[in-house]
Amino acid sequence: MNLNRAAISPGPARGPVDHEVRDQIVAAATEHFRLYGYEKTTVSDLAKAIGFSKAYIYKFFDSKQAIGELICTRCLHVIELDVKTAIDAVDRPPEKLRRMFKAIVKSSLRLFFENRKLHDIAASAATERWEAVRAFDGRIQAMLLEILRLGRETEEFERKTPLDETATAVFLVMYPYFNPALLQYNFDDAEDAPLHLSSLVLRSLSP
Amino acid sequence: MNLNRAAISPGPARGPVDHEVRDQIVAAATEHFRLYGYEKTTVSDLAKAIGFSKAYIYKFFDSKQAIGELICTRCLHVIELDVKTAIDAVDRPPEKLRRMFKAIVKSSLRLFFENRKLHDIAASAATERWEAVRAFDGRIQAMLLEILRLGRETEEFERKTPLDETATAVFLVMYPYFNPALLQYNFDDAEDAPLHLSSLVLRSLSP
Known part of the structure; x- marks a missing residue:
């Protein structure tokens, strides 16, 4: 999914799609933190749980924080x-x-x-x-x-x-x-x- | 030292001597906690540091707490x-x-x-x-x-x-x-x- 994204929404269309992906990451992360706690979770854990690559998550967020x-x-x-x-x-x-x-x-x-x-x-x-x-x-x-x-x-x-x-x-x-x-x-x-x-x-x- | 204590101060004399030993344990424990922290120290660590047996410390205190x-x-x-x-x-x-x-x-x-x-x-x-x-x-x-x-x-x-x-x-x-x-x-x-x-x-x- 992560590799296709850039091809689907290049240039001007990027904003709203970014917004949706960010929301998707935040929703999944909230659920993950709710179950396993924030402190103990790494970005790798999160990536695995959401089904995105770690690099893809880092495109949208600088850090777990x-x-x-x-x-x-x-x-x-x-x-x-x-x-x-x-x-x-x-x-x-x-x-x-x-x-x-x-x-x-x-x-x-x-x-x-x-x-x-x-x-x-x-x-x-x-x-x-x-x-x-x-x-x-x-x-x-x-x-x-x-x-x-x-x-x-x-x-x-x-x-x-x-x-x-x-x-x-x-x-x-x-x-x-x-x-x-x-x-x-x-x-x-x-x-x-x-x-x-x-x-x-x-x-x-x-x- | 710990094994001799009972022989030196049996019966009525026990009170004041107990008090002194307790003070000695507390002073050594304070110093030990000051250096290594309270949470991470066990009674065994403390016993080793003070030079008493663990059992001897337990004669005077029920627990680390x-x-x-x-x-x-x-x-x-x-x-x-x-x-x-x-x-x-x-x-x-x-x-x-x-x-x-x-x-x-x-x-x-x-x-x-x-x-x-x-x-x-x-x-x-x-x-x-x-x-x-x-x-x-x-x-x-x-x-x-x-x-x-x-x-x-x-x-x-x-x-x-x-x-x-x-x-x-x-x-x-x-x-x-x-x-x-x-x-x-x-x-x-x-x-x-x-x-x-x-x-x-x-x-x-x-x-």
Whole structure:
């Protein structure tokens, strides 16, 4: 299959076909990682399992990590959507913040712990600070900043503390309870933590 | 040496001599773990290195973990003393809390990261929730509760929230930044985190 591909789709047609093949590799890799774990799988294992040559996979991805990054990005995107949905479902900034804490922990737990074998992609990603994770953290910080800004506008949150300082501190409180590498140690507390933490944070934000 | 011991100290005299031998084993084990790591060392390795028989070590400790627990207890005791000293150096509860955050993170970082090889005892202890760690967490919680109680008495902290609830929440904020298993992932933030987090917590405590 790999040798025929170039003949079938040369030049301009390459883009969409590349996209399809990449999707096919990612889907097969996700399934393979789900069964055998990410850390222990090599690109050779993956090639054998998918039925492509190793060289062919390397045409589309620079490394195993590049495949892992894409899987990770998609997982994190699901979490991000859950969080966004939870925030958008209510109007008042304090309630948005409460929902954000709850949703991010719940969604992270579900995604990473329903399937322990996929979790090690997330743990590697978080430990090695992959680009996918840094981008995700950035978007979570942006959502948080938006809620804080809104709460200051509606005068439900205090305005004395510099906004950046507040945002950093709230993110530091939240972070260990959704970061997948940390979450594995926080398992006992993860159920109740969002409630306790968001209540504390809201008290800190009261005008 | 090991075979003579029973003859030298039979019956009532056993206690103090046991204590000395235990200390000797712990000191040698600490040094061995420091050089070769805790996870990779077996009781046989340890026996060889110390020059005792494996059976003799087992007279004093049930397992490698039992030795690790004692080392861990001593390390955690150093952190506890640092925290206590920091708290006692000032009078006002808000400042006590600030110092507590700073001291616990600083002392944990120093102890566990100056020597990476000893750190894996701490990480095992924290991950597997050894008794030494649970006892330590309990004493940290007690110190925290005492500061909160004092701050309510002096009316520097709010009293509307149930004390237990406040104590749990503040502990959940602090915990990821001193737990050795988590600390390894929080390394980038560990420098600034205590300041940001204690400021947030103090805002949440204001009456």
